[in-house]
Amino acid sequence: MSKAIDLNAAPVLSVENLALRFKGAPANIIDGISFAVRPGETLCIVGESGCGKSVTALSLMGLLPRSVAQVMSGTAMFGDHDLLELSQRAMADLRGNTISMIFQEPMTSLNPSYRIGDQIAEVVLRHKSVTRAEARQRALQMLDRVKIPAASSRLDDYPHELSGGMRQRVMIAMALANDPAVLIADEPTTALDVTIQAQIIDLIEELQKETGTALVMITHDLGVVAEIADRVCVMYAGHMVEDGPVEAIFDDPQHPYTIGLMSSVPSVGPRSGRLAAIGGMVPAIDNMPSGCRFTPRCPFAQTNCAVSQPPLDELGPSHRAACHYAPLETVFPEAVFQEAGS
Amino acid sequence: MRPPTRDRIIETRALTKRFTSSKGLFGRSVSVSAVNDVSLDIRRGETFSIVGESGCGKSTLARLLVRLLPASEGAVLYEGNDISSLSEPEMRRLRKDLQFVFQDPFSSLNPRMTVGALIEEPMKVHTSLSRKERRLKVADLLTKVGLRAAFANRYPHEFSGGQRQRIGIARALASGPKVIVGDEPVSALDVSVQAQVINLLEDLKAEFDLTLVLIAHDLAVIRHMSDRIAVMYLGEIVELAPNDPLYDKPLHPYTQALMRAIPIASPHGRSMDVSLTGDVPSPLAPPSGCRFHPRCPHATSLCGTEKPALAEAADARMVACHHWEKIAENSQGSVREPPRSENAEKRFALFRERSQRQEPVTAATETQIKLSERSHNNA
Numbered sequence: 256m257s258k259a260i261d262l263n264a265a266p267v268l269s270v271e272n273l274a275l276r277f278k279g280a281p282a283n284i285i286d287g288i289s290f291a292v293r294p295g296e297t298l299c300i301v302g303e304s305g306c307g308k309s310v311t312a313l314s315l316m317g318l319l320p321r322s323v324a325q326v327m328s329g330t331a332m333f334g335d336h337d338l339l340e341l342s343q344r345a346m347a348d349l350r351g352n353t354i355s356m357i358f359q360e361p362m363t364s365l366n367p368s369y370r371i372g373d374q375i376a377e378v379v380l381r382h383k384s385v386t387r388a389e390a391r392q393r394a395l396q397m398l399d400r401v402k403i404p405a406a407s408s409r410l411d412d413y414p415h416e417l418s419g420g421m422r423q424r425v426m427i428a429m430a431l432a433n434d435p436a437v438l439i440a441d442e443p444t445t446a447l448d449v450t451i452q453a454q455i456i457d458l459i460e461e462l463q464k465e466t467g468t469a470l471v472m473i474t475h476d477l478g479v480v481a482e483i484a485d486r487v488c489v490m491y492a493g494h495m496v497e498d499g500p501v502e503a504i505f506d507d508p509q510h511p512y513t514i515g516l517m518s519s520v521p522s523v524g525p526r527s528g529r530l531a532a533i534g535g536m537v538p539a540i541d542n543m544p545s546g547c548r549f550t551p552r553c554p555f556a557q558t559n560c561a562v563s564q565p566p567l568d569e570l571g572p573s574h575r576a577a578c579h580y581a582p583l584e585t586v587f588p589e590a591v592f593q594e595a596g597s
Numbered sequence: 598m599r600p601p602t603r604d605r606i607i608e609t610r611a612l613t614k615r616f617t618s619s620k621g622l623f624g625r626s627v628s629v630s631a632v633n634d635v636s637l638d639i640r641r642g643e644t645f646s647i648v649g650e651s652g653c654g655k656s657t658l659a660r661l662l663v664r665l666l667p668a669s670e671g672a673v674l675y676e677g678n679d680i681s682s683l684s685e686p687e688m689r690r691l692r693k694d695l696q697f698v699f700q701d702p703f704s705s706l707n708p709r710m711t712v713g714a715l716i717e718e719p720m721k722v723h724t725s726l727s728r729k730e731r732r733l734k735v736a737d738l739l740t741k742v743g744l745r746a747a748f749a750n751r752y753p754h755e756f757s758g759g760q761r762q763r764i765g766i767a768r769a770l771a772s773g774p775k776v777i778v779g780d781e782p783v784s785a786l787d788v789s790v791q792a793q794v795i796n797l798l799e800d801l802k803a804e805f806d807l808t809l810v811l812i813a814h815d816l817a818v819i820r821h822m823s824d825r826i827a828v829m830y831l832g833e834i835v836e837l838a839p840n841d842p843l844y845d846k847p848l849h850p851y852t853q854a855l856m857r858a859i860p861i862a863s864p865h866g867r868s869m870d871v872s873l874t875g876d877v878p879s880p881l882a883p884p885s886g887c888r889f890h891p892r893c894p895h896a897t898s899l900c901g902t903e904k905p906a907l908a909e910a911a912d913a914r915m916v917a918c919h920h921w922e923k924i925a926e927n928s929q930g931s932v933r934e935p936p937r938s939e940n941a942e943k944r945f946a947l948f949r950e951r952s953q954r955q956e957p958v959t960a961a962t963e964t965q966i967k968l969s970e971r972s973h974n975n976a
Contacts, residue, residue: 303787404875418876419651448650449816450873453858475788478817478860501864506938511948518945519792521821523859524934525841529799530821531949532792536757554951584943587951 260485266291267436267469268315268354273329273339275314282543283327284310285493287567290486292437292469299480299501300473301516302490305537308473311490312439314339315471316356317346333437352382355430359442361422365414372398372410375429382433397428401458420451427458434466441473456483477520481505486573489513492538492548495567499574509576511553511583547577555580555587605677606776606808607639607662612671614657629880631657633832634671636907639776644802644809646819648855649829652877658829659780659812663695664688675776693723696769700781702761706753712739712764713749719772738767741804742797759790763797770801777802778810783818795822816859820844820932828852831880831888834907838914844932848916848925850893856932866935887919895920 269291276283285307292298300308313319315331315338331338333354338346350356358364366374375394379385385393391410398406401424414422423443430438440459444452460483463470474480480487481501488498489510497510508514518531535552544550546561553560560579567575570582580586614632631654639645639662647655660666662673664680672679680691696719699705706715716735720726726734736746742763753761762782769777782798783791795818802809813819819826826843828836828851836849847853857870875892878884884891890900899919907917918924937945 303789420876448814448877450650450854450858451876452860453870454874456860476860477788477862481862481864481866482860484864505862505864505941507940508944514941514944514948515952516788517862517941518948519789520862521792521795521817522934523817523820523844523861523932525844526821530792530796531945531952532796533789534793534952536759536790537787554948554954582940582944583947587947 260293260295262293264293266293267333268292268471269330269332270311270315271330271332273311273314273331274327275310275319275324276327277540278323278325280540282540283493284324284540285314285490286327288329288490288495289567290488290495290498292471292486294436294469295463295467296485297463297470297472297483298486298488299484300471300488300490301475301477301480303475303516303537305492306490307493308490309441312356312441312471312473316350316354316439317341317343318356348382351378351430351435352433353435354437354439355433355435356439356441357423357426357430357443359445361419361426361446362414364426365422367414370411370413371417371425372412375425375432378429378432393432394428397432398425400431400462401425401428403428418451419447420454423447423451423455424458427455427462431462431466431468435468437469437471438463439471439473442475443472444479445474445476452479459483477517489516492543494548494564495577496549497574497576498567499571499576503571503574507571507574509570509574509581509583510549510578511555512549513576514583515552515554547579555583604640605638606641606675607810608637608674608677609662610636610672610674612636612658612661612673613669614654614661614666615669627881630669630832630883631880632661633883635832635834636671637827637834637837639808639810640825642806642808643824644811644822646811646813646823646826647829648813648816648819648826650814650855650877652831652880653829654832654880655812655829656780659697659778659810662810663692663697663776663778665697689722693719693772694775696772696774696777698762698765698769698777698779698782701785702758702765703785705765706761706768708753710752711749712751712753712756715753715764716749716767716771719768723772734771735767738770741770741801742767743793757790759786759794762786762794766794766797766801770805773805774807776808776810778812780812781814782811784813784815791818798822816855816932828855831877831883833888834915834917835889836914836916836918837907838916839912842912842914846925848910848914848921849889849918850895850924851889853924854892859932861932861934863935863937866933887917895924 271289273288274283274286288311290298302308314324326339372391372394375397376390379390379393395406395410398409403409403421403424444455447455484501487501487504489496491512497513508517515533519533521530533552538544546564550556550560565577565579567577569575612632612635613630615628615630617626617628635658647658649655661668668681672681713735716738717731720731735749739746739748744763783794786794823840825839827834830851836852847856854873873892886902887900887905890896905917905919907915910916910921
């Protein structure tokens with residue numbers, strides 16, 4: 256899909272070299288995270304559980320107490336503000352206003368004892384100088400925009416009266432009620448059925464086109480990434496291992512983890528033999544490998560991989576990967592010839 | 598009694614499961630048919646999958662197949678014998694053959710039992726193996742599922758999700774079953790670990806001559822693993838077909854909509870399509886006639902009044918739709934994945950080759966070595 260993104264536009268959110276450490280932890284939970292999103296752009300952060308993608312999102316939203324998650328380095332520039340430096344009070348003025356977030360599980364993110372109309376109106380009242388009636392009007396308008404049928408009669412429903420897909424629509428309505436510049440969506444469709452997921456993704460894309468909101472989408476589903484992303488950032492064990500335009504990531508994957516991840520997903524096309532699995536499992540925070548954190552699971556790992564952490568090297572136009580041996584076929588040519596012959 | 602050599606290992610006949618819930622203190626009870634009039638047969642040695650969205654009754658059906666739930670109506674035949682009329686002791690003997698792997702590896706293992714005891718338990722119930730033989734078999738099974746024999750002394754909480762699922766699988770294998778029913782056995786796992794468990798299930802199926810019944814919602818996993826697939830909607834089977842034909846040319850409008858909603862892992866194939874609007878209706882008040890008709894783009898007045906039977910279509914396929922022939926003419930549901938780029942293919946092949954070369958040095962073989970050393974010393 257061709258979206259009108261001005262590639263020369265200044266990013267609305269620009270994260271530079273972010274590192275966080277949980278109190279008492281022996282290693283940084285995330286380290287060296289850098290990305291930027293422009294107005295109207297969709298950045299997908301991909302990775303498996305424990306890779307730090309949600310922690311990244313929560314820290315940007317100021318939802319991790321600084322006493323627990325210490326910022327070790329980095330900046331997160333949002334307009335003139337560094338989100339990592341803002342006071343709780345200043346952050347509260349931004350949150351839900353110019354930067355907002357939707358979560359994976361809409362049931363636990365909505366307050367079960369308030370009507371959905373009031374919950375949406377609350378967000379508007381908190382940030383805009385409007386009357387209650389105006390806020391309620393805005394809530395109704397938002398429910399309409401997220402295509403909840405018979406919105407006016409739904410305004411006074413409680414969350415439990417809605418299906419999972421409808422609840423996620425309400426969450427989106429709430430997140431977009433103040434026309435934020437940045438929307439962070441943490442696995443917004445993971446808990447939903449595939450046909451409902453298609454509806455929600457379609458809705459997010461449509462609203463984004465209307466409003467020009469920059470979207471940071473966190474997901475583990477490569478299908479969703481391929482569907483929605485402009486740029487992709489692949490994370491593994493708290494490190495960024497690869498980032499680039501979505502076409503480059505899928506057509507020219509460079510990091511062994513990206514390659515392994517893609518080849519371990521079954522295809523919906525005809526079966527092409529056994530899945531290539533990545534052996535082993537994600538390391539625990541108290542047992543982080545030195546050097547490149549993927550080393551113990553990497554079929555290409557050499558001795559120096561465990562020693563030095565590879566930098567994110569530019570391998571194509573705005574396409575970077577953190578591997579000492581990318582592109583792999585130039586370093587391990589013998590296997591390619593065998594494979595091509597068979 | 599038993600008819601000679603049958604290729605059907607499990608059959609269901611007009612299987613129905615109703616749950617009743619009383620509404621309020623004095624309210625009348627409401628009944629939901631979670632599974633409604635399902636007849637299917639599962640062939641020996643195949644991987645049979647049941648797919649559908651949440652609330653379609655697929656997990657209930659899976660439990661009915663092995664009588665973890667009693668049926669309200671209809672029959673389940675295992676090797677030609679109706680298991681719904683068996684007494685509890687008879688059923689317990691049959692459980693040796695019919696095992697179940699649950700979705701959530703965190704809640705399905707008793708946290709107070711060691712892994713060894715968990716895997717040993719079915720052998721105590723179902724076999725006459727001595728204690729020593731059981732211990733050896735536990736070690737063997739742990740190795741088979743890619744864990745270390747030494748893990749037998751640990752507790753479930755010490756393991757990751759993927760490892761726990763392996764333990765659940767080892768436990769299911771312990772009694773020497775013929776059928777394993779897996780209710781979303783890989784959906785709680787991360788992608789890379791999911792691939793490991795999928796490969797493991799396929800290996801074990803071949804090694805132990807198993808029949809696999811899989812319940813899943815992930816259409817890519819089902820495509821990868823299944824021989825035949827049943828698609829369920831609101832408690833009923835709407836389509837039943839072999840794998841490739843189903844994905845190449847889905848016949849039922851619901852299957853078509855499902856296929857079109859799959860996000861394809863290629864930025865060049867952005868084709869995901871919102872063809873289904875609205876939500877699944879409440880099973881408390883299922884629509885009349887064809888249960889799919891309120892959401893179906895092809896519905897006619899006939900669909901609202903008359904329920905279509907699951908009937909034979911071409912090529913060993915079954916479909917429950919009044920209009921499938923007309924719809925099939927311009928079927929748009931087929932799933933096409935654009936070809937990968939050359940670079941991607943090259944590196945995938947490289948990754949596969951290198952990781953296979955590495956596979957021999959996994960934990961599994963490590964234990965094999967240890968075990969053979971041990972038996973060497975004993976001898």
